Amino acid sequence: MEPIKLTGWSDFPNALEEIKTKQAARVNENKGRALDAPLFRGLGNSEWNLETTLERSPDVAAGAAYTLLDYYDKISRTQPVIESLLGTSRPDLPELPDFKKTVQAIGRSMRDIKQGIDSNLYSYLIYLRHHGFPSPFLDWTVSPYLAAFFAFDSMASGAEYVSIYSLTPDTSRSHDRESINLFGPYVRTHSRHFLQQSRYSLCSRLELSGMNDNLDYDYIFLPHKDTLEKFSDDYIAVRLDIPANERSHALKVLDTMNVNPYSVYGSEEALVRTVARREMLFDRV
Numbered sequence: 379m380e381p382i383k384l385t386g387w388s389d390f391p392n393a394l395e396e397i398k399t400k401q402a403a404r405v406n407e408n409k410g411r412a413l414d415a416p417l418f419r420g421l422g423n424s425e426w427n428l429e430t431t432l433e434r435s436p437d438v439a440a441g442a443a444y445t446l447l448d449y450y451d452k453i454s455r456t457q458p459v460i461e462s463l464l465g466t467s468r469p470d471l472p473e474l475p476d477f478k479k480t481v482q483a484i485g486r487s488m489r490d491i492k493q494g495i496d497s498n499l500y501s502y503l504i505y506l507r508h509h510g511f512p513s514p515f516l517d518w519t520v521s522p523y524l525a526a527f528f529a530f531d532s533m534a535s536g537a538e539y540v541s542i543y544s545l546t547p548d549t550s551r552s553h554d555r556e557s558i559n560l561f562g563p564y565v566r567t568h569s570r571h572f573l574q575q576s577r578y579s580l581c582s583r584l585e586l587s588g589m590n591d592n593l594d595y596d597y598i599f600l601p602h603k604d605t606l607e608k609f610s611d612d613y614i615a616v617r618l619d620i621p622a623n624e625r626s627h628a629l630k631v632l633d634t635m636n637v638n639p640y641s642v643y644g645s646e647e648a649l650v651r652t653v654a655r656r657e658m659l660f661d662r663v
Contacts, residue, residue: 379610381424381541381617387624387631390542394522397544397616404548404614413614414560416546417518417577420529424539424619428516428602435512445585446491446597449514450477453506468505469498485595490557491582494597501567504578508570514599515561515578518545524574527637530625539619545579545606546614555584558605558612573644581605630660 384393401413419428432438432449454471461467472480477494484493495503507513519525522542529540547560561578565571581600588594606615620628632638633656639648 379615379617381539381619383539383619385621387620387628390522390526390618390620390628393618397546397614400614400616401546404546408548414547415520416544416614417520417560417579418522418525419516419518419543419545420525420527420532421541421543422529422532423534423537424541425537426534426541428543428606430512430514430516430599430602431507431510432512432514432599433601438512444514444599446494446582446599447474447478447481449599450474453502453511456506456511457502468502471499471502481597482595485584485586485597486593488555488584490559490584491580491597492557492559492561495561497565500561501565504565504567504571504576507578508568514580514582516580516602517574518577518579520575520577521637523632523635523637524642526620526628527632527642529620530628530632531639533622533625537622540622540625542618542620544614544616544618547612548614549612556600556605556609557582558609569644570642574642626659629655633660 382393382396384390397416401416405411405413421428432444438444451474454474454477457468457471471477481494484491503513503515507515507517519528522544525542529542533540559580559582561580563572563575563577570576579602581602582597583600585596585598586593587596606613629638633652638652638655640652642648
């Protein structure tokens with residue numbers, strides 16, 4: 379998608395109104411069929427791509443392509459370790475052979491990957507995503523101002539622009555066993571999911587191996603950038619680029635809206651970072 383370059387932070391509210399105008403026009407084209415709420419994602423450098431933490435993690439072998447069963451095998455072994463050390467407890471995940479049966483069943487019926495992710499697994503995937511485990515989820519927020527905070531808060535050194543992506547789904551079709559699934563807010567999980575008004579997307583393709591009656595089914599995770607471009611007609615996608623030199627001003631305005639590290643992360647470290655930023659950065663703005 380071609381970026382819309384803003385001259386400064388003050389242009390951001392008007393740019394959001396333009397996105398609403400695009401959405402209203404699409405609703406009119408669709409003869410009044412409503413669209414889902416837009417999602418937003420902030421990146422600290424306009425040169426970065428839409429990539430999951432699984433795609434860009436230095437702890438994942440270069441070029442490694444994970445499937446749902448591969449990934450489940452990894453994460454299912456983490457739960458007892460985390461619970462033992464933290465003294466926490468959450469619903470048990472099924473053993474890998476039992477989960478494989480679930481995946482085989484949804485694969486045979488040609489349903490998309492979302493059908494195999496129940497509420498317990500979804501909750502654990504969110505927990506891992508918010509605590510640094512490489513994840514196939516790409517996280518979004520329903521708040522454009524939270525997305526702007528993430529862009530400026532994590533801004534890369536030397537960046538010329540930061541980017542805020544807006545994505546409005548217009549259909550939920552699957553294409554030749556490929557799908558882009560969106561996951562919503564209703565789940566019992568870590569508080570950051572709610573503080574950040576999070577949503578998640580997951581791109582995958584159903585993979586078949588074996589022959590005749592001995593087919594095995596699995597779902598391979600796909601890069602978001604390529605998949606969203608391939609099925610661009612299914613979405614209204616907009617990218618806003620804001621000059622990086624607007625960081626101090628933007629973060630100060632966001633702080634007055636109570637969008638700051640503490641409100642977003644809720645931790646003691648985030649509280650100290652919020653106070654430090656007010657004392658050491660905002661007094662110069």
